[in-house]
Amino acid sequence: MVSSILSSRCPLSSPAAVARALALPRMTLACRFQSSVPMPLGSMAVRSVASRNSSLSAVAPETSAKVIDGKLVSGQIKDEVAAEIARMKDTIGIVPGLAVILVGSRKDSQTYVRNKKKACKAVGINSYEVNLPEDCTEEEVLKHIAIFNDDSSVHGILVQLPLPRHMKEENILNAVSIEKDVDGFHPLNIGRLAMQGRDPLFVPCTPKGCMELLHRYDIEIKGKRAVVIGRSNIVGMPVALLLQKANATVSMVHSYTKNPEEITSQADIIISAAGVANLVRGSWIKPGAVVIDVGINPVDDAESPRGYRLVGDVCYEEACEVASAITPVPGGVGPMTIAMLLSNTLESAKRIHNFK
Numbered sequence: 001m002v003s004s005i006l007s008s009r010c011p012l013s014s015p016a017a018v019a020r021a022l023a024l025p026r027m028t029l030a031c032r033f034q035s036s037v038p039m040p041l042g043s044m045a046v047r048s049v050a051s052r053n054s055s056l057s058a059v060a061p062e063t064s065a066k067v068i069d070g071k072l073v074s075g076q077i078k079d080e081v082a083a084e085i086a087r088m089k090d091t092i093g094i095v096p097g098l099a100v101i102l103v104g105s106r107k108d109s110q111t112y113v114r115n116k117k118k119a120c121k122a123v124g125i126n127s128y129e130v131n132l133p134e135d136c137t138e139e140e141v142l143k144h145i146a147i148f149n150d151d152s153s154v155h156g157i158l159v160q161l162p163l164p165r166h167m168k169e170e171n172i173l174n175a176v177s178i179e180k181d182v183d184g185f186h187p188l189n190i191g192r193l194a195m196q197g198r199d200p201l202f203v204p205c206t207p208k209g210c211m212e213l214l215h216r217y218d219i220e221i222k223g224k225r226a227v228v229i230g231r232s233n234i235v236g237m238p239v240a241l242l243l244q245k246a247n248a249t250v251s252m253v254h255s256y257t258k259n260p261e262e263i264t265s266q267a268d269i270i271i272s273a274a275g276v277a278n279l280v281r282g283s284w285i286k287p288g289a290v291v292i293d294v295g296i297n298p299v300d301d302a303e304s305p306r307g308y309r310l311v312g313d314v315c316y317e318e319a320c321e322v323a324s325a326i327t328p329v330p331g332g333v334g335p336m337t338i339a340m341l342l343s344n345t346l347e348s349a350k351r352i353h354n355f356k
C-alpha cells in the first residue's frame with residue numbers, strides 16, 4: 001500500500017520555469033495565483049532569506065516532491081470504516097449515528113454538511129440533520145443538543161462552525177456530551193489533549209487527519225522540528241499539541257510572528273493553517289521538508305464554472321521544487337477531515353456499546 005501511495009509526484013513545471021527558478025532570486029518566481037491575490041507582507045523578506053540560504057540554489061529540478069494523496073488515503077480509511085460498521089451491525093445489530101446541527105445559511109457550511117451526510121451514507125452511518133435559522137436563540141441550539149445527548153441512536157454530535165455572532169461558541173460546545181463529541185471540541189477533550197499522560201475521548205478531525213497522513217506515508221515525527229502556522233482552536237492549536245505528543249519540537253507562527261520565514265525554513269515538517277493564499281513561498285521551506293497544507297482559500301478564477309477555485313496556503317508549484325512531500329489542495333487534508341469524522345463516529349459507537 002505504501003509503495004503505491006508514494007508513487008505520484010508533483011507535476012514538474014516546464015524545464016524553462018525550472019531553469020528560471022534556479023537562476024533568479026526566488027522572489028521573482030511566479031506563483032500560479034499571484035495575479036488574483038495580493039502577496040502577503042512577509043514575502044518582502046523572501047529575497048534575503050533565499051540568498052542567505054545557499055543550499056536552496058542547489059535544489060535540482062528532479063527533486064520534485066511526492067504528492068501526499070489525501071483523497072486516496074481517505075478512500076482507504078472509508079473502506080476500513082465501512083467494513084467495521086458492517087461487522088458491528090452483523091454482530092450486535094447496532095448502526096452508528098451522527099447528528100449534525102447547522103445554524104444559519106452560509107453556503108460553505110451547507111456544502112460541508114451535505115458532504116458529511118453523503119460520506120456517512122457511503123460507509124453505513126445513519127445521519128440526522130437539524131437546520132436552524134441564523135437568528136435563532138442559543139437556547140434553541142442547546143435544546144437540540146440535549147435531545148441528541150439523550151438519544152441512544154446518536155453516537156456523534158457535530159455543531160457546524162462558525163456559529164452566528166450572537167452565540168457564545170463555548171456555551172454550545174460545552175453542552176455536547178463528551179462521549180459524543182466526535183469533533184473533539186469540548187473543553188474537556190481539548191484539555192486532555194494538552195496533558196501529558198492523558199488522552200481525550202476524541203481528537204479533532206482535521207488535526208487527526210494531518211497526523212494520519214504523516215503516519216500512512218511513514219514520515220518520522222519523533223525528534224523533528226515542526227512548525228505550525230496558525231493557532232486556532234480547530235486546527236493550529238490541536239495539531240501543535242499532537243505533534244508535540246508525537247515528540248516533535250514544535251514552534252507556532254501566527255499573525256504577530258516577525259520574520260515567519262526564518263522559523264519555517266528551519267522546519268522538517270510544516271503544517272500551515274492560516275487561511276491566506278500563497279502565504280508560504282518556496283523560500284520559506286527547507287529543502288526536503290514535508291509540507292501539509294490545511295488552508296482552503298477561494299481565489300477568483302474566470303475559467304472555473306463557479307468563478308473561483310480553491311487553493312491552499314502554500315504556493316504549490318514553488319513548494320514542489322523544494323519539499324520532499326506535499327499535500328495538494330483540493331485532495332489533501334480536506335477529504336481526510338471527513339474520513340476522521342466517520343472514524344470518530346464509529347469509535348464512539350464501539351465505545352458506547354463496548355464492541356471490540
Ligand SMILES: NC(=O)C1=CN([C@@H]2O[C@H](COP(=O)(O)OP(=O)(O)OC[C@H]3O[C@@H](n4cnc5c(N)ncnc54)[C@H](OP(=O)(O)O)[C@@H]3O)[C@@H](O)[C@H]2O)C=CC1
Pocket residue numbers: 040206229230231232233234235236253254255256257260273274275276279294295296297333334335337
Ligand atoms: N482542510 C480542512 O479540513 C480544513 C481547512 N480549514 C482551512 O484552514 C484555514 C485555517 O482555518 P482556521 O484555523 O479555522 O482559521 P482561523 O481564521 O480561525 O485562524 C487562522 C490562524 O492563522 C493565523 N494567521 C492569519 N494570517 C496569518 C499570517 N499572514 N501569517 C501567520 N499566521 C497567520 C491567525 O493568527 P492570529 O491567531 O494571530 O489571528 C490564526 O491563528 C482556512 O483556510 C480554513 O478554510 C479549516 C478547517 C478544516
Ligand SMILES: Nc1nc(=O)c2c([nH]1)NC[C@@H]1CN(c3ccc(C(=O)N[C@@H](CCC(=O)O)C(=O)O)cc3)C=[N+]21
Pocket residue numbers: 111112115158159160161162183205206296310329330331332333334335337338
Ligand atoms: N464543527 C465543525 N467541524 C469541522 O470539521 C468543520 C467545521 N465545523 N467548519 C468548517 C471546517 C472546514 N472543514 C472542511 C471539511 C472538508 C473539506 C473538504 O472535503 N475539502 C475538499 C474539497 C472541497 C471543495 O471542493 O469544495 C478538499 O480539500 O479536497 C474542507 C473543509 C471542516 N470544518
Ligand SMILES: [Mg+2]
Pocket residue numbers: 232234
Ligand atoms: Mg476559525
